[in-house]
Amino acid sequence: MDSLHDVPPPPISLSGLTRSELEALLVDLFGQVATLTQVVGEQREEIARLKGLKGRPIIKPSGMDKGTEPSKPVEREKRRGRGKVTPRVSVEDRVVKVAIPEGSVFKGHEPFLVQDLVISARATCYQRERWITPDGRTVLAPLPEGIGGHFGPELRRFVLMQYHQGQSTLPRLLALLRSVGVSISKRQLQRLLTEKHDDFIAEAQAVLRAGLETARFVSADDTGARHAGKNGFCTQIGNDWFTWFGTRSSKSRLNFLDLLRAGHTDYLLNDAAYGYMRNRDLSAAAIALLMAGPETRFEDQAAWLAHLDRLGFNALKVTPDPIQVASEGALWGSVQSHGFLCDGVVLSDDAGQFNVGRHALCWVHAERLVHKLNTFTDKHRAAQQRVRGQIWDFYADLKVYRDKSGKRQALALRARFDRIFRRGTGFATLDRLLARLHANKAELLMVLDRPEIPLHTNGSENDIRCYVTRRKVSAGTRSEIGRDCRDAFLGLAKTCAKLGIEVWDYLGSRLKVAGHAVIEPLDHYVRARIRYAS
DSSP states (O other): OGGGTTSOOOSSOGGGSOHHHHHHHHHHHHHHHHHHHHHHHHHHHHHHHHTTOOOOOOOOOOOHHHHTSOOOOOOOOOOOOOOOOOOSSOOOOOOOOOOOOTTOOOOOOOOOOOOOOOOOOOOOOOOOOEEEOTTSOEEEOOOOTTOOSSSOHHHHHHHHIIIIISOOOHHHHHHHHHHTTOOOOHHHHHHHHHSSOHHHHHHHHHHHHHHHHHOSEEEEEEEEEEETTEEEEEEEEEOSSOEEEEEESOOSHHHHHHHHTTTOOOEEOSHHHHHHHHHTTOOHHHHHHHHHSSOOEESSHHHHHHHHHHTTGGGOOOSSOHHHHHHHHHHHHHHHHTTSSSSOEEEESSOGGGOOSEEEEOHHHHHHHHHTOOOOSHHHHHHHHHHHHHHHHHHHHHHHHHHSOOHHHHHHHHHHHHHHHHSOOSOHHHHHHHHHHHHTHHHHTHHHHOTTSOSSOHHHHHHHHHHHHHHHHHOOBOSHHHHHHHHHHHHHHHHHHHHTOOHHHHHHHHTTOTTOOOOOOHHHHHHHHHHHHO
């Protein structure tokens, strides 16, 4: 009651009001209470932000990419029907007879198409002939093509399809197989998913090499991964025609450069390596030590680190770390020597580990920084919205430039970029952010020199979504072969989808299923598609 001492008394006596007047007053007070409740909630969130506490995140996607698409003319279209159903398998004709009264006239047949699925278990015992030749040798009749164990190719295809593309779990898949009559244990099912898949892992590696050799650009992203009871990271590399995943314990630039070698293990000192070291501010004396030695190629990491130890790099206590920069340079030299990314651009979301070679940045992530910036006054909010509008307009014009490029347009866009990101807004935090984005001018405007490069990393984020789903469904992996199989099959399934190949047909071709479609190695299609697009 003490809190009511400062509340002024009502200007009129409530007892003298009529019922209708009291109801009107009550409605007005309810409206004021609702307004004050909203204001108090906003003030509490503001106080929490000022104290450095975590408030309720209410940040919607900026929608810049979709919002800058040209508006389509509104036309009223007729509602489309389902259309004619065309089965993808051969149609079996079956005549259905009916009892009719005598004297009826036959008027042909009325077709009614029904599609169905037959799932059943079948067990076959192959009685293999065994002969003893005159010289004492035993001749045993070979098994039919595709039979590589006690589970047939159709079953193996179904298991791989359901687990990797269907994102099923092992217990659910085991229950499904047993329910249709397959006698299989959990351990046997695990072996079907992880054993004797070296050819698939090698094909995934070949796809990566084909993509890095011929692509004009690749985009990269990473996400958290759990392996062997420890937290790690899965890196995605791909473009419009291929996808590859690699899970490692680190997400450093050394790790990314190692992945870009696509399975090679060598370290190489060449012009590309020395150029990388100079760009990363390695001292001229250290580079001279490396250039003076007779050895330029090292088989693996152990040989390379031993070479640095002999040169005395371990005794150097300077910044940047000479061992790290020299190792990154030697890895980049190896990448270039194998013909990977010689003219390609790496597109990323501004994560530091992806900044190698020709590097481009995602505009959606750049604008997101402005979108997420905390504002505290109407002046700050107005400045933020004004800058966002300018960025959206600029982004829309970059889209137009990709379709119709020219030197004059490029010069105008570069000058306009400077005006947007060098202009003072009166909002100090926003001005510092714009200065930071302006420092990335070359990466953000890479599209002016290479119009074929996307303006965003949406492709990588879409690709890596299947890995995130697999992680949520099955957590992590325990063995290295399980990790490699998961990465390989997810990447191959994504690559098949981009190439227009059904995963079912692909698995049937690789597992020698009877009557399978012939699918060539996927790296052949990747090379053909990328060259055609170029």
